[in-house]
Amino acid sequence: MALQCGIVGxxxxxxxxxxxxxxxxxxxSANFPFCTIEPNVGVITVPDDRLNxxxxxxxxxxxxxxxxEIVDIAxxxxxxxxxxxxxxxFLGNIRATNAIIHVLRCFDDGNIxxxxxxxxxxxxxxxxxxxxxxxxxxxxxxxxxxxEKQAKNDKDAKKEFEILTVIKDHLETGKxxxxxxxxxxDFAFIEGLGLLTQKPVMYVCNVDEASVVTGxxxxxxxxAAVADENAEVLIISAKIESEIAELEDYEERQIFxxxxxxxxxxVAKLIRAAYRLLDLxxxxxxxxxxxxxxxxxxxxxxxxxxxxxHTDFEKGFIRAEVIKYNDFVTLGSENACKEAGKLGxxxxxxxxxxxxxxxxxxxx
Numbered sequence: 350m351a352l353q354c355g356i357v358g359x360x361x362x363x364x365x366x367x368x369x370x371x372x373x374x375x376x377x378s379a380n381f382p383f384c385t386i387e388p389n390v391g392v393i394t395v396p397d398d399r400l401n402x403x404x405x406x407x408x409x410x411x412x413x414x415x416x417x418e419i420v421d422i423a424x425x426x427x428x429x430x431x432x433x434x435x436x437x438x439f440l441g442n443i444r445a446t447n448a449i450i451h452v453l454r455c456f457d458d459g460n461i462x463x464x465x466x467x468x469x470x471x472x473x474x475x476x477x478x479x480x481x482x483x484x485x486x487x488x489x490x491x492x493x494x495x496x497e498k499q500a501k502n503d504k505d506a507k508k509e510f511e512i513l514t515v516i517k518d519h520l521e522t523g524k525x526x527x528x529x530x531x532x533x534x535d536f537a538f539i540e541g542l543g544l545l546t547q548k549p550v551m552y553v554c555n556v557d558e559a560s561v562v563t564g565x566x567x568x569x570x571x572x573a574a575v576a577d578e579n580a581e582v583l584i585i586s587a588k589i590e591s592e593i594a595e596l597e598d599y600e601e602r603q604i605f606x607x608x609x610x611x612x613x614x615x616v617a618k619l620i621r622a623a624y625r626l627l628d629l630x631x632x633x634x635x636x637x638x639x640x641x642x643x644x645x646x647x648x649x650x651x652x653x654x655x656x657x658x659h660t661d662f663e664k665g666f667i668r669a670e671v672i673k674y675n676d677f678v679t680l681g682s683e684n685a686c687k688e689a690g691k692l693g694x695x696x697x698x699x700x701x702x703x704x705x706x707x708x709x710x711x712x713x
Contacts, residue, residue, distance in 0.1 A: 352644065353390075353418040354623045355443050358452035359473050361461055363555035363587035367452060368421040370590035370616050389421040395624045395631075395642070396617050399674055399704060403633060403640050406681055413641040415631055417623055420446055440484050444543045448626045449550040450619070451477065455567035456557040456586075470554065470567050471574050478525060481545040486520045488542060489513050512539055520546075528578055551581045551626050553619065561586040562610045583622055585615035630703040633674070634658075635683070651699040655709045665711040669695045674704035 358364035371391055394414040404412050422442045443449065453470035493513050500510035512535050519529040525546035536547060552575055554568045564584050572582050593614050596602045606614065628647050632654055633640065645654050651671075656663030672683065676691040683706075686692050701707070 352627055352629070353420055353446040354448045354450050354626070355420045355422045355446035356450045356452060357422045357443065357477060359454075359476065362452050362454035362473065364452040365421060366587040366591060367553065367555065367585065367619075368419065370587060370594050371419050371619075391419045391421075392416050393419055393620055395620055397631060397642060399631075400633070400640065400642050402678055403635050403706070406678070407635050407637065407640050409636065409640040410638050411640075413639060415624070415642040415644050417620065417627075419450075419623070422446075440481070440545065443481070443545050443548070446548065448623065449548050450553055450623060450626075451550055452553045452555055453567075453571055455554040455565060455571065456560070458557070468567070470571050474552070474571070474574065478546070479523070482520050482523065482525060485526055485544045485546050486517065488544060489517050489520065492542060493517065509539060516544075525550075525578070549580075549626050549628075550578070551583060551622055553583045553585055555587050556584055558586055558589055558609070560584070561589060561615075581622055581626065583615070583619060585619060590615050630701065632701050632703075632705045632707050634708065635677070635706050645701060647703075649701050650697060651695055651701060651707070651709075652697050654701045654707065655711065658709070661713045662709050662711050665713045666697060667710040667712055669699060670708040670710070671695050671699070672706040673702075674706060677706050 356364055356368055368389075368391070371393055394416050397414065400412065400414055420442060451474065453473055454468055455470050457468055493510065496506045496510055496513075499506040501507070512531065515531060516526055516529055516539070520526065526544050527547055527549065540547075552571055554564065554571055556565060556568065559565075560568070561584060568582070568584055575582065589609065593602055593605060593616075596605060602614075606612070630645050630647050630649070631642050632645060633642055635641075643654070643657050645657055649657075651669040652663045652666040655666050655669065671693045672686045672691060676686055676689075677683070680686050680689055680691065683692070
């Protein structure tokens with residue numbers, strides 16, 4: 350599954366520094382490979398201790414982790430929704446992503462001039478929110494005009510018209526689509542419009558070194574401002590992450606983190622949070638040739654999970670043999686799980702759980 354999170358933010362908030370830290374993730378851990386697709390896109394593995402543990406037990410010939418693409422979105426200026434500056438490129442790049450990582454400056458530093466002359470993460474958030482909402486309002490208004498007559502005689506058009514009317518009213522109050530009072534089914538119905546503020550969002554508060562553990566007054570304001578968005582707020586110091594990236598020795602990095610009162614790097618937390626943001630699960634296949642993590646959407650059935658490996662697996666699905674991760678780790682091998690009666694045989698209706706170790710039987 351090709352999944353993308355776009356990093357957005359105003360100039361001088363630490364967006365590009367954070368992206369560069371992600372691009373140097375390989376230096377932080379051998380489990381964080383990075384490669385460049387284009388100058389502003391990085392493919393980064395999702396850190397998962399379960400994959401490491403399975404590798405220790407199975408000792409496969411190769412290991413394949415989950416990955417996410419992180420995109421450094423072009424800069425934004427006021428008026429982007431009307432094409433000002435790099436507005437069209439900025440909005441087009443966001444439309445192509447699955448989720449948004451919104452970086453907010455939450456530190457004071459006289460040597461780094463803010464584009465608006467002062468540090469105010471709430472103002473910064475509202476600038477980007479407004480541009481995205483205005484673009485969505487334009488998209489929704491045009492769609493309503495197009496289907497209004499059709500809605501009088503067509504059931505699906507009528508439903509879409511009603512949903513879009515609710516969204517239009519919501520946007521006109523200065524709120525994003527994701528917070529509208531609609532059901533998941535309603536949101537799914539208009540997914541094809543690619544509304545920018547319908548995408549899930551995570552806020553990254555870029556703080557100074559002194560605030561990296563507990564946050565600060567700026568962070569508190571951000572948390573209060575997004576309380577009704579059901580969005581995660583992550584505290585990271587891009588400056589610290591840059592310093593970590595320069596340390597080549599693993600032990601040095603761990604000591605550096607411990608001295609700061611951190612148990613892991615902010616980059617690792619961000620990657621995992623991005624994976625959660627997309628509402629994803631991981632299941633594993635484990636054999637002597639390969640131990641591999643597979644990405645699925647939460648709620649996938651066994652045939653759908655099999656289809657991630659190959660469409661033929663889903664079409665010809667017969668059954669799935671499932672071992673729970675904790676059972677595998679406790680007993681130490683697939684054979685031991687079989688002997689202990691811990692290998693379950695599941696049919697088409699089985700909903701895959703995060704961490705399941707699976708083997709599929711199929712007939713093409």
